Amino acid sequence: MMQFHSKFSFLLLLCLMHICIEAKGTEHDEPLVTLDMKQTPIRKVLAEITRQTGVTFSYESSLTKHLLPIDITITAQPLSHCLRILFQKLSVEYIQSGKYIILKKKQKNIVISGFIRDKSSSESLIGASIYDAKSHQGTTSNADGFFSLTLEAGNDVYLNISYVGYDSFHRSFIQLEQDTLLPVLLNSHQQLAEVVVTGEYTSSPLVQTSDMGHTRLNKDLIQQTPVLFGEADIIKTLQTLPGVSAGTAGLAGMYVRGGNGDDNLYMIEGNPLYQINHVGGLFSSFNAEAVKDVEFFKSAFPARYGGRLSSVVDIHTKDGNMKEYHGSAMLGLTSGSLNLEGPLVKDRTSFNFALRRSWIDALSAPTIAIWNATRNKGETQIVARYAFTDMNFKLNHQFNDRSRGYAGLYWGNDFLKGGEKREGDNGYESRNTGRLRWGNIMAFTGWSYVFNNQLFGNVNAAFTHYSSTLKGDYYQGTEANYVSQESSTQNRIDDLSIRANFDFRPNASHQLHFGTHYIYHRFHPVDEKSYFSNGMTTQTRQNNDTALPAHELGIYMEEDWKMNKRIRLNAGIHLGLYTIDGKTYTSLEPRFSSRFLINPQLSLKASYTRMSQYVHQVNESYINLPTDTWIPVSRKLKPMQSDQLAVGAYYTTGNKIYSFSIEGYYKWMKHLMDYKDNYQFLPPSTSWEDKLTQGKGRSYGVELIARKEKGKITGWAGYTLSWNDRQFTEINKGKRFPAKFDNRHKFNIIANWKIKPKLELTGSWTYATGNRLTVSFENYQAVSPQHPFPGGSLVPPYIDSGGLDYYTERNNFQLPAYHRLDLGINIYRPKKKNRMGIWNISIYNVYSYMAPVSIRKGWWYNNDCFYTLGIVPIIPSVSYTYKF
Known part of the structure; x- marks a missing residue:
């Protein structure tokens, strides 16, 4: 592998040297320019360059009307170098095509940025869609709800922000000329029916992004999947996706596109865990009440992930409500859970606490005690x-x-x-x-x-x-x-x-x-x-x-x-x-x-x-x-x-x-x-x-x-x-x-x-x-009861025949x-x-x-x-x- 890397690096170096030599050769073929001008109007500078090189500048007369006189000193430099020096500080950009150089006004960009949060709790919303209907440009919010969208200045902007399970947010700007910080607070759907219906995989990124094998789950979708003992379970929800095998029936194993169970990277807040199963695999270790968002990848892995072969399960936990105290309590057949959240300092500091405990031991203890009480000495x-x-x-x-x-x-x-x-x-x-x-x-x-x-x-x-x-x-x-x-x-x-x-x-x-x-x-x-x-x-x-x-x-x-x-x-x-x-x-x-x-x-x-x-x-x-x-x-x-x-x-x-x-x-x-x-x-x-x-x-x-x-x-x-x-x-x-x-x-x-x-x-x-x-379909016949090792003919798998199993x-x-x-x-x-x-x-x-x-x-x-x-x-x- 190291030898391959060395060869690759050597070839890359040769390619770069070749490119540099070609670039220098091209530069030497250009006409040279010498300028020594003080407080000179830009039109005279362009005319002097035309005289020395024969190139033609094409531009509207209004483009240079408001440009101030400039100072420029260049001695026997190629034309391309001269143009870079001349226009780097001007509000003008150029495009060179043979002997013609086209000038146009430099387009100024503005940035709309901010955080997208839940209005009632200030919880950041991951993967929200931000789209400008005028320029048809868009982006998404990151794991902290932050977004940044760069647009051309001076244009109208019609911003549409949407997130699964929330009302859309709309904002218009007329001829926006400066960077804008836009805090966005989204309202959760008030009707219960809407909350449940929209708790699904978002469809737009499916077509629009370059993602493959990527699924985003929210808490609502996880809780809608019927599973063993009524326990909402992240891993068992992922098992229902194509390319994901459950392994053994009823267990929370996960085998993705031919990988083994340990080939999956499980992360909480970006940090990996090793063993993620309860009850030998009947439940996973992730409490759905504490989860805000789950990202699952089985191909086209982002470069930030590494360390496993087959999949990534990246879990983000809830931040906690910064405005009000809320909670939930669940009583199930095999376990119970408690979730509490709220502000420690309103609009500043919040907490989220989730606890889950099984009571299989409490339920089974009376049965075991009764059984043992019936046993004689x-x-x-x-x-x-x-x-x-x-x-x-x-x-x-x-x-x-x-x-x-x-x-x-x-x-x-x-x-x-x-x-x-x-x-x-x-x-x-x-x-x-x-x-x-x-x-x-x-x-x-x-x-x-x-x-x-x-x-x-x-x-x-x-x-x-x-x-x-x-x-x-x-x-x-x-x-x-x-x-x-x-x-x-x-x-x-x-x-x-x-x-x-x-x-x-x-x-x-x-x-x-x-x-x-x-x-x-x-x-x-x-x-x-x-x-x-x-x-x-x-x-x-x-x-x-x-x-x-x-x-x-x-x-x-x-x-x-x-x-x-x-x-x-x-x-x-x-x-x-x-x-x-x-x-x-x-x-x-x-x-x-x-x-x-x-x-x-x-x-x-x-x-x-x-x-x-x-x-x-x-x-x-x-x-x-x-x-x-x-x-x-x-x-x-x-x-x-x-x-x-x-x-x-x-x-x-x-x-x-x-x-x-x-x-x-x-x-x-x-x-x-x-x-x-x-x-x-x-x-x-x-x-x-x-x-x-x-x-x-x-x-x-x-x-x-x-x-x-x-x-x-x-x-x-x-x-x-x-x-x-x-x-x-x-x-x-x-x-x-x-x-x-x-x-x-x-x-x-x-x-x-x-x-x-x-x-x-x-x-x-x-x-x-x-x-x-x-499976062993035959056994080696034991030489003797004291030496049950290979030494005789193979026999059918008679349970008391002794000897060792034989595997084809x-x-x-x-x-x-x-x-x-x-x-x-x-x-x-x-x-x-x-x-x-x-x-x-x-x-x-x-x-x-x-x-x-x-x-x-x-x-x-x-x-x-x-x-x-x-x-x-x-x-x-x-x-x-x-x-x-």
Whole structure:
């Protein structure tokens, strides 16, 4: 890779030298000009240049009437240099065409800039559309609600500002001649029906921008998608999009365009998180009540993002109401949540606090207690408890119209305990229990500042801590004669980061984004301890892998250029450097996307993106679990890399009620990581690096989506046709094999029907080709019960035959197709003082299809040697939300 970069740099240098030589040659061919004039009218200067060079100046006589006499001294300089010096300080610009030089008045530009906020709460609105109907120029607001629109001075301006779920804002200016700061406060729709109907994907950017694979979600849309236990969930809403696979049925996993679960970058306020699931994946760690806006990218990634291969989920949390105190409380089947917001200093400082906690442990405790109470002495009793908690807190302070500071905290924690215990006669006791705790802590602070009406900046610093700890406790015997064993395994990551991002908008056709970030990582891939005692001897073993510090630096620049009415380009580059264990990896990641506008309703787009990834979560089971270890690259393991090409067509009807899109993509990946075949039989002293191998993969397909975005019935239907495979030298004998989530077909329908203002029906239907897994259809016959290793002939999978499983190839079995229907109903009950009660009744998996997620072996003489295992049957749920 370094050799390639060196060659590339050498060729680039030669090209630049060639251009410079040609430029100098061209300059030397120009006629030379010598001038020495003091307080000379511009017309005489132009006449002297004509006399010396023979060029002709063409201009209106009124153009030079008000220009003051000038001083200019030039000795034997080329004509082009002379013209640059002459006109650089005049209000005149020139265009040279052969022997003719055309002069015209320099066009002055003015800038309209400001912040777009919610009128009732002063909450900034992200992605609002700003459009001038006169010049047909437009832009959007950034993550802080800031916008900047550059227009020609002296013209009339008719500004139209709109945002999903809000009344439009209109402002006219007659012959605007100066820069204007325009604070914009938008009113939320007052009618409940309107709020729900317009909570959707915005349609205009679908056609107008160069974005591909980009979706913006708001809180309303997230809450309209029926999901398990009635819990609004960001990740499960994203699972309904084309190109996004859920992985295992009912879980909040996400596998995007052939990537693995760890290939997704999850961010809160621009800072990454590592483990984002509760209950082993039944819920994600993001509380919808704390969320203001979610951006999702699966291709054409903006240059500011890096570090993952497949997707980006960028979450912005609520700032808090700066004018009034508000809140909400939700009681659901498995959890409850509380959200509070309001001003600490009115119109200056606000807070937002959101807390969610499950009560699965409280609900299950009586059942477990009753079960254990019915057990006789000597019978096994159950030990079980599970709970999760997540909390979001954010402070927001407005120093002035240009400056804003913020700070916040995120905390997510899961605790799982399970096992059994038994008490017998003569003091005999046995127990075998395990405890698993995992979660994230993130503290962040930042400052946003408007340097001028075209330049906006944001600086952010954060600390992130992730840990997963598994503890086991085994005891059997009496106080005088016992066997006791304790063990613990921990995986931990600590990050310190600082980021700086800038937006520069010199005119309506150009937007420049640039910035940098630095992260100090500290990895603890494996931290194991064990203690063994039999009452007479004691053994203690400790395997504390040395902490692995790593340094990550990223620098990016990106420009969005509207070349003309039809062509728009977005080009950028992300430079990444990663240093670990004395080894430095560099990655140069070009990003490019383009749009060709056929007409105002139809456009074609194409993009290319390269992404690199420096950390990887190694899965030892079929599903993504918190016990799976996060490991960084090393001297032996190179950073993973993906390249993706995408093309598409996008159409929106004139009334913007319907929109349609089709995208095709091809993604190739290298240096992917996985466990070697039979890694379980390597010596215990084998390092984690030596258990892994690297290979390549590819994914390609086509995605279609149709949306209805206005009216009483809204929603979308999406279809995905895709292929996804892998190839490793040390896996599957080097042969290419299908990936676990090689789902050939995926189909989703999401519908929302506003029956009347206080009643809403939601529905979702999903179909997907079954996942793949590795199945042993035969066993090696055991040589003897004491030596169940390969040594005899292969036998059918008789469950007691002993020996080792024999696998023909990786992922050799495809599960049956997965499909599910979910229904929900929302009942709105308005209260006094603008308060609201909302009942949600949901049915998950309406026709109770037990989707197979795995298989197990049966008796060899049975007609069916293998049985599929299904989870998550029909689950009705009810929740109540009170907003005040």
